[in-house]
Amino acid sequence: MRYLPKSPADREAMLKAIGVRSIDDLFSPIPGEYRLSRDLNVPRQMAESEIVDWFKLRSKENGDDYTSFLGAGAYFHYRPVVIDALVQRGEFLTSYTPYQAEFAQGTLQAIFEFQTMISELTGMDLANASMYDGSTGAAEAVMMAVRITGKSSAVIARSLHPEYREVMATYATHQGIPLKTVAFTDSGRVDLKELEKSITDDTACVLIQSPNFFGTVEDVEAIAEIAHRRGALLIVSIAEAVSLGIVEPPRTADIVAMEAQSFGVPMGFGGPYCGVLATKDKFVRQMPGRLAGQTVDKKGKRGFVLTLATREQHIRREKATSNICTNQALVALMVNIFMTVYGKVGLRELAKQNLAKTAYAADQFGKNASVLFTGGPRFNEFVVRTSEDPSAINSRLLGHKIVGGLPLKKFYPELGNAALWCCTELTTRSMIDTAVGIVAESEGSVQSMKEAEAQEVAR
Amino acid sequence: MKHMTRKATRHVNQNENLIFEKSSPGKAAWKLPPLDVPEVDTTKLLGKFERKDLGNMPEVSEIEIIRHFTRLSTWNYAIDLGMYPLGSCTMKYNPRVNEFVSRVEGLANGHPYQPAKISQGAMRIMKTLSDCLIEITGMDAITLQPAAGAHGEFTGLLMVRAYHESKGNARKKILIPDSAHGTNPATAATVGYAVENLKSNERGMVDVAALAAQMNEDVAALMVTNPNTLGVFEQEIHKIADLMHAKGGLLYMDGANMNALVGKARPGDFGVDVMHLNLHKTFSTPHGGGGPGSGPVAIKKILEPFLPTPVVVTKPDGTMAFEYNRPQSVGRVRAFYGNFGMFIRALAYIFANGPDGLRQTTEDAVLNANYIRKGLEGTYDLPYSTPSMHEVVFSDKVQSKKGVKTMDLAKRLIDYGFHPYTTAFPLIVPGALMIEPTESEPKEELDLFIEAMKSIAEEVEEDPQFVLEAPYNTRISRLDETLAARKPVLRWKPETRGQ
Numbered sequence: 001m002r003y004l005p006k007s008p009a010d011r012e013a014m015l016k017a018i019g020v021r022s023i024d025d026l027f028s029p030i031p032g033e034y035r036l037s038r039d040l041n042v043p044r045q046m047a048e049s050e051i052v053d054w055f056k057l058r059s060k061e062n063g064d065d066y067t068s069f070l071g072a073g074a075y076f077h078y079r080p081v082v083i084d085a086l087v088q089r090g091e092f093l094t095s096y097t098p099y100q101a102e103f104a105q106g107t108l109q110a111i112f113e114f115q116t117m118i119s120e121l122t123g124m125d126l127a128n129a130s131m132y133d134g135s136t137g138a139a140e141a142v143m144m145a146v147r148i149t150g151k152s153s154a155v156i157a158r159s160l161h162p163e164y165r166e167v168m169a170t171y172a173t174h175q176g177i178p179l180k181t182v183a184f185t186d187s188g189r190v191d192l193k194e195l196e197k198s199i200t201d202d203t204a205c206v207l208i209q210s211p212n213f214f215g216t217v218e219d220v221e222a223i224a225e226i227a228h229r230r231g232a233l234l235i236v237s238i239a240e241a242v243s244l245g246i247v248e249p250p251r252t253a254d255i256v257a258m259e260a261q262s263f264g265v266p267m268g269f270g271g272p273y274c275g276v277l278a279t280k281d282k283f284v285r286q287m288p289g290r291l292a293g294q295t296v297d298k299k300g301k302r303g304f305v306l307t308l309a310t311r312e313q314h315i316r317r318e319k320a321t322s323n324i325c326t327n328q329a330l331v332a333l334m335v336n337i338f339m340t341v342y343g344k345v346g347l348r349e350l351a352k353q354n355l356a357k358t359a360y361a362a363d364q365f366g367k368n369a370s371v372l373f374t375g376g377p378r379f380n381e382f383v384v385r386t387s388e389d390p391s392a393i394n395s396r397l398l399g400h401k402i403v404g405g406l407p408l409k410k411f412y413p414e415l416g417n418a419a420l421w422c423c424t425e426l427t428t429r430s431m432i433d434t435a436v437g438i439v440a441e442s443e444g445s446v447q448s449m450k451e452a453e454a455q456e457v458a459r
Numbered sequence: 460m461k462h463m464t465r466k467a468t469r470h471v472n473q474n475e476n477l478i479f480e481k482s483s484p485g486k487a488a489w490k491l492p493p494l495d496v497p498e499v500d501t502t503k504l505l506g507k508f509e510r511k512d513l514g515n516m517p518e519v520s521e522i523e524i525i526r527h528f529t530r531l532s533t534w535n536y537a538i539d540l541g542m543y544p545l546g547s548c549t550m551k552y553n554p555r556v557n558e559f560v561s562r563v564e565g566l567a568n569g570h571p572y573q574p575a576k577i578s579q580g581a582m583r584i585m586k587t588l589s590d591c592l593i594e595i596t597g598m599d600a601i602t603l604q605p606a607a608g609a610h611g612e613f614t615g616l617l618m619v620r621a622y623h624e625s626k627g628n629a630r631k632k633i634l635i636p637d638s639a640h641g642t643n644p645a646t647a648a649t650v651g652y653a654v655e656n657l658k659s660n661e662r663g664m665v666d667v668a669a670l671a672a673q674m675n676e677d678v679a680a681l682m683v684t685n686p687n688t689l690g691v692f693e694q695e696i697h698k699i700a701d702l703m704h705a706k707g708g709l710l711y712m713d714g715a716n717m718n719a720l721v722g723k724a725r726p727g728d729f730g731v732d733v734m735h736l737n738l739h740k741t742f743s744t745p746h747g748g749g750g751p752g753s754g755p756v757a758i759k760k761i762l763e764p765f766l767p768t769p770v771v772v773t774k775p776d777g778t779m780a781f782e783y784n785r786p787q788s789v790g791r792v793r794a795f796y797g798n799f800g801m802f803i804r805a806l807a808y809i810f811a812n813g814p815d816g817l818r819q820t821t822e823d824a825v826l827n828a829n830y831i832r833k834g835l836e837g838t839y840d841l842p843y844s845t846p847s848m849h850e851v852v853f854s855d856k857v858q859s860k861k862g863v864k865t866m867d868l869a870k871r872l873i874d875y876g877f878h879p880y881t882t883a884f885p886l887i888v889p890g891a892l893m894i895e896p897t898e899s900e901p902k903e904e905l906d907l908f909i910e911a912m913k914s915i916a917e918e919v920e921e922d923p924q925f926v927l928e929a930p931y932n933t934r935i936s937r938l939d940e941t942l943a944a945r946k947p948v949l950r951w952k953p954e955t956r957g958q
Contacts, residue, residue, distance in 0.1 A: 001816035003552055004823055005901035014826055014902060018833045023822045026829055027723055029692040029846045034729045040722050042591045045813025048556050054810065055560035055803065058584055063577030064565025070572050073794060080489070082524060084562070087747075090539030091532035094553050097749040098535075099545075099881075101940075102933040103873050106531035107748040113478050116950040120514040126949040130750070132606035135794035163794040170767075170790035174620065174651035217508050246501060248510045266562075269581045270571030270795025271606070272751035284947065290749065295943035297935040307943040313609070313645035314884075318654045323645035326607040326739065330747025340478055340524050344516035346489035352501060353491055359504060360496035377505045398574065406572050429495040 001045070062269075067431055068403035071381045071422025072213070073134065073161050073239045074270060075262045077350075078426055083264045083337045087330055097290070097329070101305040102297075107329070108304035111292035114336040121339070121347075122238070122256040123249035124278035128289035130332040131324065134259025135164040137275030138207060138237045139171035140288050140322055141257040144277070145205035145233045146177060147286045147321070148254075153178040154205050155198045155232070157190045159212035161239055162411040168207070177204075187375020188216040188383070190223060199230045207257075209237040210250060214420065215358070215381025216373050217247055224252035241335075242424070243379040245342075245351030255279045264338025265331055274331040285311060288322030350425060354380045357423040361432045365421070368440040372418065381422045383408065383415065386439060387446040390419035397438055402431060462914040466541065466907045467876025469932055475530040479951050482517035488524055515953065534934055535748070536878045542904045544831075546850045546881035546893025547640070547688060549718050549740035551824075554811060557743065557804035566803060571795040575780050581799065582779035585771045588806040589755075592736060595817070596717070597727025598757035604767045604797040608715060611735025611754025612646040612682070614767060617789040618733060618758060619680045619709050620650055621765040625787065626707070630679035633711075636665055638689060638885040643682045643713060652679060659887055663689040663843040667698055674706050680733075684713040685726070688885040688893070689843055690828060690850035692719070700730025709733060714757075717741045718897070719825060719849035722818030726757075733758045738798075742805035753801035765789050769796070823898035824849045827905060831894055834909035838916045842888050849897075855890035858916065861923040865890045868915055870937065871929035875911035 006014075011023070020026060027035060046054070068076065087093065091106060098104030098111075111129045118127035131137035142154050154172065156165060158181050165181070172179050180198045185191045190208055199206065206227040210218035220236060227234045233254035238244065241262040250256060260274040261267070279287055285308065293307035313320040342350055362371050362382045372383040384405060386393060394404035405419035412418065423432070501509055519527070536543065543550035561567065569581050589601045605611040616633070623630045633647040636657045644654040657673060660666040665683060674681075681703055686692045693699065703710045712726050712734035718741040720726070726734050738744045738753035746752075758766070768788045769781035781796075812820060825848050832841070832851040840856035855865040869879030869892075881893035896905060918926050930936070 001812060001819050003554060003811065003816075004819060004898055006823060010902045011823075011826065014830045018826075018829050020829075023826060026822075026825050026846070026848075029694055029848065030720075030724045031694060031697070031729075034697070034724050036723055036725060036728075039814035040817060041594050042809055042814055042817070045816050046810040048811070051556055051807050051810050052560060055563050055566065055584075055807065058580035059563040059565030060580065061577075061583065062565035062569050062580030063573055064563075064568070066573070066577060068570055068573065070570045072572055074571050076568065076570070082488075082521060086525070086528045086532075088558060089529065089532045091535040091537045092528075092748055093558075093745045094538035094543075094550075095535045095748050096543070096545060096548055096550060096746040100536075100869065100873065100879050101938050102870065102930050102935055103536040103878060104534070104748075105934060106534035109475075109477065109531055109534075110528070110748075112949075112951065116477075116479065117516060119950045120516055132610060132751075133794055136606065136610070136792070161794065163791060166791040167793060170617065170792055171649075173790075174617070174649070176651070217505070244510070245513070246510050247505065248508050266567040266800070267570050268561075268567055269569035269578070269799040270797070271793075272753075272798040272800050284949070291947070291949055293943040294948040295939045297938050299936055301935050303935040303938045305938050305940050305943050307940065307947060307949075310944075312641075314641040316645070317641045318644035318648040320641070320645040320648075323609040323613060323642050323649050324607070325609045325640075325642050326737075326746075326752035327750040328606075329749030329751070330745065331751055333748065337524065337528065340517055340519065340527075341488045341521070343482070343487070343489070343518045344513045345518060346487060346491075347513060347516065348510070349491055350489075352499070353494055355501060355504060356494055356496050356499045359499045377508050394574070398576070403570070403573050403577070425491065432496075 066401050066403050069405050069421045069435060070403055072406050072420055074267045075240055075424055076267055076426055077242060077262050077424050079264050080341045082341065083334050086337055087333050092330065092333060098306060105303060108292050110333055110336055112294065112304050114332050115292060117339045118276050118278055121244045121249060122258065122278040123251035124256055125281040126284060127276055127278035128287055128291055130328040131275030131277060131289055132328060133271065133273040133275040134237060134239050135167040137277055138164050138257040139168050141235045141255045141277055142168065142205055142207055143175060144255060144286050144288065145235060148283055149204040149233060151202050151204040152176060153202050154207060155180045155182055155203055157182055157208040159184045159190060159214060160207060160209040160237060161213050164237060188214045188373025189218055189376050192222060192226065196226050199232055203230060203232040205233040205235050207235045209239060211240055211243050211379040214373050214383050215378040217377045217379060220250040221252050240379055242351050242354055245347035246355060247379060260335040263335040265334050272328055272331050274328045274335050286321060288324055290327060353425040357427050358382065361423045364432060364436040365439060368436060368443050380424055381420055383418050383420055385416060385418045386442060388442045389417055393439060393442050397435060400434055402435060404435060462918060464875040464911060472533065472934055473530045475527060477951050478517045478519060478527055479515055481519055481523055484518055486518045486520050488519060488521040541876060542896060542900050542908055543878040544880045544894045544896050545878060546895040547715055549895060549897055551743055551897040552899040553743055553745040554808060557807045560807050561800050561803040579779055582771050584802055584806060586779060588802050591809050592755055592757060595721055596734060596757045597725025599760040600763045600766065601755055601757045602766050603755045603802055604793050605754035605756060606793055606798050607750065607752035608735055608737040608754045609642040609646060610792065611756045612642055613649055614792050615711055615733045615735055615756045616646055616650040618762045618765040621789050622762055623679050631677040634673060634678055634681040636683060638687050638887050639682060639684060640713060640715060662845045663691050664693050665699055667695050670699060671702055674702055674708060676706055678708045680709040680711045682711040682713060684715055686716045686719045686848040689852045690847045691845045692848055696729045715740060716849060719821060721821045722814065723821050733762055738801050738805040743808045744801045744804040751798050751801060753798040767792050820898045827896040827898060827900055830905055831896055831909060835912055838913050839892065850893060850895035852888055853892040854888050855892065858919045859890055861919050863919045863923050863926050865892050867927050871915050871926045872911060873930040874932045877908055877911060
């Protein structure tokens with residue numbers, strides 16, 4: 001076996017040194033009746049070339065030559081090649097949580113820089129080292145708000161990613177956190193009047209997403225004002241991190257629960273991604289997840305350590321702020337490198353290109369079908385309603401090797417034939433024009449069918 | 460340097476400030492292509508929601524970024540450099556082909572919502588990995604959704620709870636041995652269960668008599684790690700399972716140590732009802748400085764109705780699909796389908812090994828741990844003489860008489876060119892040294908490790924103060940952790956410029 005660095009002679013010598021006759025002697029603590037006396041029924045040992053071929057075939061079956069208008073929590077942005085060049089350095093790839101600080105300063109300093117940049121971008125005081133993803137991060141943020149406020153319930157915007165809401169519901173069930181959902185208005189934003197009515201003295205927090213699931217930027221300040229008036233915290237989930245380059249961050253929020261996938265993390269069929277929580281200084285001791293902090297060594301030299309560990313499960317066990325242990329460190333490093341590459345100016349320019357592509361696409365679609373939720377500014381997603389079922393339009397688009405917008409019927413049946421379309425800097429004008437053309441054809445044929453029917457009726 | 464070490468030597472090490480301290484306006488590492496659609500007026504589009512300033516975000520060039528992160532990387536220790544015997548974490552070799560295949564275009568750029576017609580490759584990977592893991596564990600079904608081990612525990616206990624609820628009583632508590640990982644009690648609390656401690660017996664195993672006394676209809680499950688955190692196989696595991704089952708309870712196995720069993724024994728055969736796996740331990744997906752992990756949960760048939768949604772199913776026409784309509788499901792524990800990139804790597808690892816390689820891997824892991832045990836017995840105190848599987852736990856009993864504790868020994872080990880073992884865990888061993896070499900170490904590396912540990916023990920005898928001041932060969936000496944916790948500095952600000 002090519003990963004095992006021992007010759008048969010080595011094994012013999014080691015068994016002899018240990019003082020046993022055969023390897024089976026070392027497995028004698030396992031009662032005989034449970035010892036497996038056959039080969040596992042898994043594929044036979046494969047050569048590296050066979051493994052590569054097998055996965056290349058799977059890649060072909062997975063639409064490797066399609067372009068797409070899908071967003072909805074997983075965004076296709078350009079990944080600078082330095083990201084993979086750097087994260088594949090063995091010292092990052094094959095190390096673990098920096099428990100021994102003197103021997104892991106590279107990881108620790110990188111986390112400290114990550115925390116700093118996330119804080120800067122979200123407008124919060126501090127950020128943690130990462131959470132699993134945006135959905136679990138949002139759920140952990142709600143549990144954090146419950147601990148901070150001593151109140152028990154939460155109000156969740158219906159314009160929060162539907163799968164984030166599902167995850168939230170799973171977490172809340174056994175925490176005894178009643179959840180109330182607040183609707184969105186025709187503008188695609190949180191219904192402020194309903195929000196006001198939904199909050200009670202027992203509301204620990206309001207959880208919204210901005211830009212929300214429809215791409216619409218929420219009026220965070222107004223929502224914060226309503227939440228704070230009743231002593232509830234405001235948690236803002238951000239699924240499209242690139243928006244932070246040009247959309248004002250939710251500075252009035254108490255906790256930001258972010259999915260940083262847009263920052264240099266491959267879409268990878270849904271993971272691994274990079275959740276992260278950011279908050280105010282005063283809430284740090286209720287924050288879950290690892291934190292790197294600055295300190296000095298015995299000679300006064302600056303260094304970094306994992307800190308405030310008394311919040312964590314390995315110290316506090318059942319009284320910990322969360323059960324999280326392994327996080328998304330290497331993915332956070334991708335995010336970190338992405339943020340460093342684009343930096344202060346590039347992130348804004350990148351976001352601006354996303355904005356321009358989306359504005360153009362929404363305009364073009366709007367000429368042929370109805371673009372919903374025009375009440376507030378949007379970042380890189382928008383909802384298009386067609387006369388025909390969007391799934392039918394999408395199957396025609398697939399013929400052009402284009403994946404159309406996400407049909408919303410499954411999540412929002414009330415929106416009818418609506419689909420969520422997404423553009424990033426990688427969406428080309430010709431892709432947009434092709435998609436718009438097919439939607440226009442669909443609308444046209446539905447229109448002429450209607451006219452034909454009308455004529456039929458008239459006759 | 461007191462004693463000479465054959466493994467490590469010092470070399471020139473670059474200093475590197477924080478990236479913010481290298482930034483200056485006008486430097487850039489990015490370039491966007493020309494826009495193929497009309498420019499937009501951001502103020503008009505965004506109004507008061509337009510962001511004007513990105514604060515202290517850095518401005519640096521590409522070469523500076525490469526040097527920055529490369530320099531930082533050289534301050535880390537890693538498996539690629541040498542043995543990393545961090546007990547319970549299973550720091551084994553991370554094959555590079557796994558990284559390569561995870562980056563193949565159609566997999567790396569696959570969107571979780573792309574139509575099933577062009578997601579067959581991804582689903583086939585999930586299905587194949589699921590089948591392999593079910594066979595390896597001897598269980599009946601699996602979910603790949605949990606993002607890490609602790610998240611798997613959460614998912615497993617959710618299913619335990621749903622199972623009991625379906626019987627009309629969720630029950631109140633989870634029994635957890637005192638040797639367990641901290642995640643076990645933390646998870647039980649997350650799922651709304653009280654935690655009841657279970658004392659280990661004098662051999663370091665679950666005290667079956669105590670379990671029999673504590674087990675009753677209020678207990679939903681026992682969470683047992685097997686082999687446990689002492690590296691000891693719970694020999695009475697089937698009695699334990701019977702005790703649980705007799706009173707309607709379930710047996711949860713923390714699969715953190717599954718690398719001691721793969722190809723040799725299957726939890727499903729010895730009475731386990733639900734277990735999680737850590738793909739980043741047993742199945743070699745890289746630890747990446749703390750993650751990402753992946754924590755699939757394998758279950759027996761009785762728990763299948765409660766699996767998180769969606770589940771990958773094969774349709775009559777042979778194509779695969781995600782099934783969402785599962786009314787008894789515990790719901791979703793994560794958006795999308797889990798850490799898919801880790802599934803690719805774990806499956807590539809299984810392919811590279813095959814049944815014979817997986818078995819040999821397990822045998823070598825156990826062989827290595829026992830070789831270290833033999834080599835250090837007599838030098839370090841062995842609190843439990845029970846046979847070791849894939850890891851061995853010593854204590855600092857002998858050395859602490861000179862005032863040198865497990866953490867001090869660990870810091871000195873750094874000077875010898877090894878990553879330390881896990882310190883002060885499991886909690887039932889005062890001053891524990893938990894050593895897990897994994898199968899990835901050749902005999903030569905193990906001999907160097909034994910030599911280093913013996914040499915440190917001699918140093919403790921000769922000059923304990925010297926060991927207390929270690930490490931000497933690192934960029935920085937021991938860090939003030941109290942200061943870090945008392946006055947937390949968790950981000951850079953312009954005024955916190957270092958020297």
